[in-house]
Amino acid sequence: MKIFIALCLVALAAANERIINGEDATSMEATPWQVSLQRFGSHFCGGSLISDILVTVNMGSIDYTAPAQSIAVDTFVCNPNYRSLVIDYDYAVIKLSEKATINKDVEPIALPASGKEYPGGTAALISGWGLTVGGGNTLPTTLQYANTQLVDADECTTIMSKQITNRMQCAGLVGNSACNGDSGGPLAVQDNGVWYLIGNTSFGRNNCPLNYPAVWSKNSAVIEWINGEMAK
Template sequence: MTFTIFSITCFALVASALGCGVPAIKPQTIGSKIVNGQNAISGSWPWQVSLQLPSGFHFCGGSLINQNWVLTAAHCTVAVGYHRVILGEHNRGSSVEPIQVKLVSKVITHPLYSSTTINNDIALLKLSSPVTLTPRISPVCLAPSTINILPGTRCFTTGWGRTATTSNPLILQQTGVPIISPAVCRQIWGQSTITDAMICAGASGSSSCQGDSGGPLVCERSGVWSLVGSVSWGRNTCDTRFPAVYARISQLRSWIDRTIASN
């Protein structure tokens, strides 16, 4: 037990020193919903980004992982020099929020991504210029490849995706969702459908939905938030009785690190 507490404390200190995963504005973590979600506190998920068309239409989410890179879903098919990365946004209907807008200079999709099976559903976006970090804009920590998240652990996903089958909110939404074991998830979705590069969460009355794709699934430990998943797929009807499926960051971590280091 002493070793476990020591390890958690060390992780928190290292994460804090690296400047990731510790929001300056603390999130409200009591409650539920994205489908059946709740409004987030403004600025409390500072790594959340909105991917938008030049018109301002939001089509996917993403996570800031350092000053130069955003992680999103490969199936979002972001285009260099065209799509916008919006950081620090809370209310998409506001014109006075201190947001930063970046273009994308490079899109690197996981080489084993399959649009058929939706396996390895992540892409890295290199920004046109470094982000200026503020209390409302800061990176999330990446889950280490060795992380073990127990089934039932309550984590959070955020986004501007549909809150019903037809409506997209202007205010950033959040929901707490339990991690589902791979065995249970395979029973629901099929043995061959759920791969080691996927992690499941939800089936608890709340879920991510269309428009949330690419956005974060984060878990907190000792005050530090780590990105454990990126919204990938689920039921077309956003049925909250079924778990949503996320790209598993721990499984893909080595590729992420190598790609950033070489680009």
């Protein structure tokens, strides 16, 4: 089976997150799993390729307006436990209408083991075509990426004044952040030479202030559900 994971209602209904203080990607080789979901040729959120049949309209190009591969969505499934009021269980699995061609610019990312946890301070990589300035209104056409770090759930709960559940992973507080338009995009950690998709951009504070973390949906908390959808 070939699938892709993204955010559910938050990502599909409203582009909420993008990269602040990132850098222009010069190729897709650093983040070949990054995809752009588009409506009528316009980017509205990100996602990550986790096998060869994913969901998106743009893969394999740092410029979302000139995709190397353009594939229509076949189906998507939102996690049945999604709770909009607290933005919990914020996941969707999306299947493409045909297989992606795997190459150096288009490559799936591994999923973490069920229950896998990484401590606060762990180095991570974020990317996307979201806003580069909080409160702005212009999306970059060139993919942005930034090195960030994970934030402990207790610290994040205190800073955000919001309960961070086991399905949420915070990151940031190092001078960069996801922002509007990055929703659904990857939070990746390299572990023993392998990149793992540990989270998908979910939500953050208005205007993406750098003194607050952003929050990703934590994939290790629902691996059984993801694998079950991939097996269909």
